[in-house]
Amino acid sequence: MTDAKTQAGTVGKVATIPPKKLALYGVIALLLIIVPTTLQAASGLGFLVRILVVVGIWVLLALGLNIVVGYAGLLDLGYIAFYAMGGYVGVLIGQTVSSSLGSGTYWAMLIPAALAGAATGLALGFPVLRLRGDYLAIVTLGFGEIVRICLVNDLGGLSNGATGLPRGVETLQAPWPSAWLQDTVRFPTPIGEFVFGPNLYWYFVVLLLIIGAIIVIRRLDNSRLGRAWVAMRENEVAAAACGINIRTQKLWAFSLGAMSGGIAGVTFAYVQQFISPESFTFMESVFVVCIVVLGGMGSIPGVIVGALVIRGIPDLIQGLMVAGVIQLSGDVTSMITGYRFLVFGLLMVIMMAVRPQGMIPSKRRALELHPDDDRILAEEDQTLWDLKHRDQSPDDV
Amino acid sequence: MTFSMSYLLEQTINGITLGGLYALVALGYTLVYGILLMINFAHSELFMAGGYVGLGALKLLGDPAVAKTAGMGFLAPIQSFFLSGTVGYICLIAAAFVISGIVVGFMGVFIERFAYRPLRHAPRLAPLISAIGVSIFLQNAALLWISSKQLPYSRVDGTSFVPAKTAFTVAGVNISTMQILIIVTSLVLLAVLDTFVSKTRIGRAMRATSQDRDAAGLMGVDINRVIALAFFIGPALGAIAGVFNGMYYGSVKYNMGFIPGIKSFTAAVIGGIGNLRGAMLGGFLLGIVESLASGFLSNAYRDVVAFIVLVLVLIFRPGGLLGEAVAEKV
Numbered sequence: 001m002t003d004a005k006t007q008a009g010t011v012g013k014v015a016t017i018p019p020k021k022l023a024l025y026g027v028i029a030l031l032l033i034i035v036p037t038t039l040q041a042a043s044g045l046g047f048l049v050r051i052l053v054v055v056g057i058w059v060l061l062a063l064g065l066n067i068v069v070g071y072a073g074l075l076d077l078g079y080i081a082f083y084a085m086g087g088y089v090g091v092l093i094g095q096t097v098s099s100s101l102g103s104g105t106y107w108a109m110l111i112p113a114a115l116a117g118a119a120t121g122l123a124l125g126f127p128v129l130r131l132r133g134d135y136l137a138i139v140t141l142g143f144g145e146i147v148r149i150c151l152v153n154d155l156g157g158l159s160n161g162a163t164g165l166p167r168g169v170e171t172l173q174a175p176w177p178s179a180w181l182q183d184t185v186r187f188p189t190p191i192g193e194f195v196f197g198p199n200l201y202w203y204f205v206v207l208l209l210i211i212g213a214i215i216v217i218r219r220l221d222n223s224r225l226g227r228a229w230v231a232m233r234e235n236e237v238a239a240a241a242c243g244i245n246i247r248t249q250k251l252w253a254f255s256l257g258a259m260s261g262g263i264a265g266v267t268f269a270y271v272q273q274f275i276s277p278e279s280f281t282f283m284e285s286v287f288v289v290c291i292v293v294l295g296g297m298g299s300i301p302g303v304i305v306g307a308l309v310i311r312g313i314p315d316l317i318q319g320l321m322v323a324g325v326i327q328l329s330g331d332v333t334s335m336i337t338g339y340r341f342l343v344f345g346l347l348m349v350i351m352m353a354v355r356p357q358g359m360i361p362s363k364r365r366a367l368e369l370h371p372d373d374d375r376i377l378a379e380e381d382q383t384l385w386d387l388k389h390r391d392q393s394p395d396d397v
Numbered sequence: 398m399t400f401s402m403s404y405l406l407e408q409t410i411n412g413i414t415l416g417g418l419y420a421l422v423a424l425g426y427t428l429v430y431g432i433l434l435m436i437n438f439a440h441s442e443l444f445m446a447g448g449y450v451g452l453g454a455l456k457l458l459g460d461p462a463v464a465k466t467a468g469m470g471f472l473a474p475i476q477s478f479f480l481s482g483t484v485g486y487i488c489l490i491a492a493a494f495v496i497s498g499i500v501v502g503f504m505g506v507f508i509e510r511f512a513y514r515p516l517r518h519a520p521r522l523a524p525l526i527s528a529i530g531v532s533i534f535l536q537n538a539a540l541l542w543i544s545s546k547q548l549p550y551s552r553v554d555g556t557s558f559v560p561a562k563t564a565f566t567v568a569g570v571n572i573s574t575m576q577i578l579i580i581v582t583s584l585v586l587l588a589v590l591d592t593f594v595s596k597t598r599i600g601r602a603m604r605a606t607s608q609d610r611d612a613a614g615l616m617g618v619d620i621n622r623v624i625a626l627a628f629f630i631g632p633a634l635g636a637i638a639g640v641f642n643g644m645y646y647g648s649v650k651y652n653m654g655f656i657p658g659i660k661s662f663t664a665a666v667i668g669g670i671g672n673l674r675g676a677m678l679g680g681f682l683l684g685i686v687e688s689l690a691s692g693f694l695s696n697a698y699r700d701v702v703a704f705i706v707l708v709l710v711l712i713f714r715p716g717g718l719l720g721e722a723v724a725e726k727v
Contacts, residue, residue, distance in 0.1 A: 075522055077529075127712050134436045134525055135711055138662055142704035145659075153697045282655070286529060293526055342537040348530025352523045353515045 036203050041194035047323055049199040051315045056206035057268050059307040062291040063213045063300065064260025069289065070298030070362070071226060072253035073233030074129075075137040078144025079288050081124075082117040082258040084151065084280040086265025089116035091165045091172065091275055092158060094266075098173050106175035106270045110263055117262020121255040129250040144285050151277040164276025165269075172273050174198065175205075202271050209267065213260055214300055220256070229253055283341070287311070290344055294351055296358025305360055314340050403569045408692035409685060414576040414645070416684020417583035421638035422661035423668070423676035424590060425631030431607040431671035432627050435521070438528035439508055440635055441658020442535035443501050447636025448649035449543060451497040452550055455558045459489045462553035490559065497640050498633035505632030506625050514621075539651035547650045550643045559644045579641050586634060587677045594673065603627065607671065656700060660687070663707040669720020678718060 017025075039048045065079045090106075090113035098105045128139045154161035166172060178201045185196035220226045228249045231239040240246050269275040287310065295306020351358070422444050429437045456463050457472060458479045464472040479489040512531050516524045551557040563571040594600040605613040606623045614620045642657070643649045664683045668675025686706060691699035710717065 069522075073522070075525060127708060131711055131715065134521065135666070135715070137525060138436065138659070138666075139708055139711060142659065142663075142707055146701050146704050149698065149701050286533065289526070289529070338537070338541050341533055342541060345530045345532070345534030345537060349512045349527050349534070352519070352527040352530070353512075356516075356519060356523050 032207060036200060037194075038191070040197065040200045041189045042191045044192075044323060046197065046199060047319050048316075049203055051312065051319050053199060053202045053206055053271055054315060055307055055312045056203065056210060057264050057271065058288070058291065058311040059210055059304050060206065060213060060264040060267070061261055061288050062295070062303045062307050063210070063217060064257045064264065065288050066257075066292050066298065066300070066303045067217065067220070067260070068253050068257035069292050070296075070303075071221065071229040071233070072250060073229075074250060074253065075134070075289075076140045076254075076257070077137050077282070077285055077289065078124075078140035078142070078147070079257070079261060080280045080282075080285040081140075081144040081147040082120055082261030083265040083268070083284075084147055084277070085120045085258075086113035086117045086262025087269040087275045087279075088151065088159060088165065088265075089113055089262070090266030091269050094172065095166055095170060103173055103176035103179065105173045106266070109266050109270075113262045113266035114259045115262070117258040117260070117265065118255040120262075121258025122251060125251045125254040129247060129254065141282065141285070144280075144282060148277050148280050148282075151280070159277070162277060164274060164278075166274070172270055175270065202267075206267060206271075209263060210304075217300060225249065225252055290348060294347060294358055296361040299358065299360050299362035302358050302360035302362065306358070309359075310344070404692065405689075406568055407570045408688050410570065410572055410576060411692075412685035412688030413681060414579050414684070415688055416664075416681035417579045418638045418642055418645075418657065418680075419661045419664045419684050420677045420680025421583050421586065421641075422635050422657060423665040423680045424587065424673060425635040426662050426665040427668070427670055427673060427676040428627045428631045430665070432603065432610075432624055433513070433517075433524075435513070435524045436528065436662065437513075437628075437631070438525065439512075439531035439535060440631065441654035441661070442532045442539075443505055443508075443632040443654075444635040444639040444642070444658060444661075445539060445649070445651065445654035446504060446535065447497045447501045447632075447639025448643040448653060449539060449548075449639075450500045450636065451493045451640030452548060452643055452649055454493045454496040455489065455550075456552070458492055459558060460552040493558075494637050494640055497636045501636035501639075502629040502633035505628040509625060509628035514624075536651055536654070543651065545651065547648045549648050551647075557647065575641075575645050579645065582637070582641070583677070583680075586637070587673065590630070590634075591673055599623070599626065660700075660703050663703055663710075666707060666717055667710045669717025672717065672719045675717055675719035682718075 036049050036052055039045045061079070061083060064082070065076060068074050068076045068079070090109040093112050094101075094105045094109045097108070101108050124140065124143050128136060128143075131139060151159045152162050159165065160167050178198055181196040181201055182198065185194075187194055228239070228244045231242065231244055232246055232249055236246060268279070291306040291310050292303055293306075294310065295304070296302025355361075422440065425440050425443070426437060429435065429440070457469075458476060461473075461476060461480070463469055464476050479485045479492070508531055512527045513524050516527055549555075549557075550559070559575060562574045564574045564577050565572055594603055602613065602618045602623050603626070605616065605618055606620055610620060613623075639649075639654075642653070660683060661680065664679035665676045666679070667682060668677065668679030670676075683703060683706060687699055687703050690702040694702070
């Protein structure tokens with residue numbers, strides 16, 4: 001009885017963060033602000049900020065897919081469809097209302113894009129979510145292709161086919177207060193002139209979105225919904241027997257994940273100032289899955305590191321070569337770009353055999369994916385022993 | 398588009414041909430799924446590899462220009478047999494299929510050994526992801542190490558290995574030899590495989606393994622051998638379809654496996670995955686539906702039609718047409 005009371009007490013209070021962790025967070029936050037700002041000021045290194053923006057968008061995508069694959073255990077191979085929906089809906093609605101909303105268009109479009117993603121997730125989820133895991137993978141793959149084919153073929157005259165949006169001479173309005181920052185915040189520094197350009201602006205926007213997503217996901221993970229997902233992932237039949245409505249929980253996972261994809265999509269469209277079906281191929285879906293799997297399913301730091309490694313490193317090498325910072329012969333260049341996918345394929349195979357829990361595994365997921373790990377087994381035994389002990393003498397606590 | 402009986406007939410025959418190809422590939426999916434309960438995602442890439450190996454065999458054995466290049470002179474006497482007369486020609490075509498089937502079959506066994514076997518007791522997501530990895534690897538290996546371009550199924554001088562020939566004409570519709578060959582071969586191979594699985598000792602071992610792997614092992618079935626065999630036969634059939642695909646459409650490309658692979662899987666699901674006859678039925682059905690849809694509705698959306706068929710089948714008959722409803726194991 002006292003047990004229950006103390007537990008209820010801790011749930012009610014905001015958990016205090018230990019000072020060591022707080023210091024770590026502080027250092028990370030400082031680095032996140034200082035590094036890109038310095039890069040922006042250093043002449044010739046501004047493109048690195050751009051790479052960070054792209055990586056950031058992929059972090060957002062991977063965080064969304066992580067809800068679906070990592071928490072709910074549903075393999076979605078057509079995740080890019082939600083990204084596409086967010087992007088296209090955001091741009092289509094945005095272009096019709098941009099005359100009245102002006103520089104607020106992007107910010108306003110986050111809502112329809114998120115809704116479009118979630119609605120697509122629901123529309124796909126309703127019919128297919130009762131399928132077994134591997135069927136689901138194939139159907140979502142098919143769905144991703146359907147969306148792409150419809151976009152390429154300009155279904156309903158909306159998507160402007162393979163050329164993409166916006167049409168002809170139209171442009172996407174830069175969001176508030178990007179233009180003002182660029183004009184006002186500029187000063188000389190020892191390493192070059194600092195201009196608060198669009199890249200740095202987008203960097204902070206994406207950073208904010210990621211932080212928002214992380215907060216939401218962490219709260220979700222500790223919620224009733226998050227625990228239901230884990231139960232469902234580990235054993236669907238047992239979870240259903242315990243009173244969890246499998247269909248509803250799956251739909252939640254699907255639509256929440258899709259929502260993140262939609263937001264990433266519209267952001268991508270406005271960062272790029274342009275959107276076309278070739279950004280939404282099956283390979284891109286595989287890329288996101290790769291990030292989640294290699295980073296560590298169900299692990300937020302894992303997913304972030306995964307995106308940095310998988311999306312960041314190839315972009316970084318390419319960017320450095322374009323900027324002339326590193327000199328590589330043409331053969332090496334084409335080899336790096338060419339072998340990228342080959343290596344990813346191989347990595348996926350090796351990773352599954354050697355370390356299926358990913359680079360930075362979530363504790364829970366590791367237990368499930370790699371139960372023969374001695375350390376985990378020992379922990380498991382300890383937990384079991386504790387539980388048994390508690391059951392034997394409930395008044396001890 | 399005007400509707401006419403002959404157009405309908407033409408599209409149907411095209412559909413049956415396409416269906417024969419799907420069916421051959423679908424057999425591979427179904428065979429592996431029946432035994433291991435996993436989607437061999439790399440199967441579509443083995444289909445592609447089959448197309449390439451077949452082309453390679455045809456070039457080595459039947460292209461005089463290849464024998465003339467430095468270091469390849471030893472091929473000339475072999476080629477003189479394959480290039481002489483009808484018997485030689487038939488042997489050449491048959492050799493392409495046999496070589497492709499064997500090489501790709503061993504590729505399948507190799508992939509199973511190194512990518513899937515270590516994961517046999519892992520959660521079901523793990524082998525699927527591993528299979529996607531193999532698929533990406535193979536596709537990019539073909540892209541990097543063979544060619545990024547479409548390779549024509551013809552000799553260096555441009556003459557095709559299998560020139561298009563009309564076998565006969567029915568109601569104003571020309572039916573080519575290739576179409577007949579594809580349809581007949583796929584039916585014959587299905588019959589052979591079906592007999593093999595239902596009549597032979599090792600076939601019985603396969604069925605036992607697919608029913609209950611552990612129990613079959615206890616009864617003295619060598620599980621690893623059965624699984625390896627499934628991973629030989631499936632990819633070998635896929636490779637034969639790949640060679641046919643190259644001959645029928647006249648070229649091979651590194652990414653040619655993706656779409657047919659997905660559709661063949663669809664075919665296997667339509668028929669009831671794990672069921673050999675179902676895979677065949679599903680293949681022909683999907684081929685005909687797709688061909689009619691592309692002929693009468695819209696060619697641009699033919700892939701969409703196939704995917705919609707898949708979704709509809711899974712929703713209304715998740716067990717497939719000939720399959721039994723499979724309950725999730727607790």
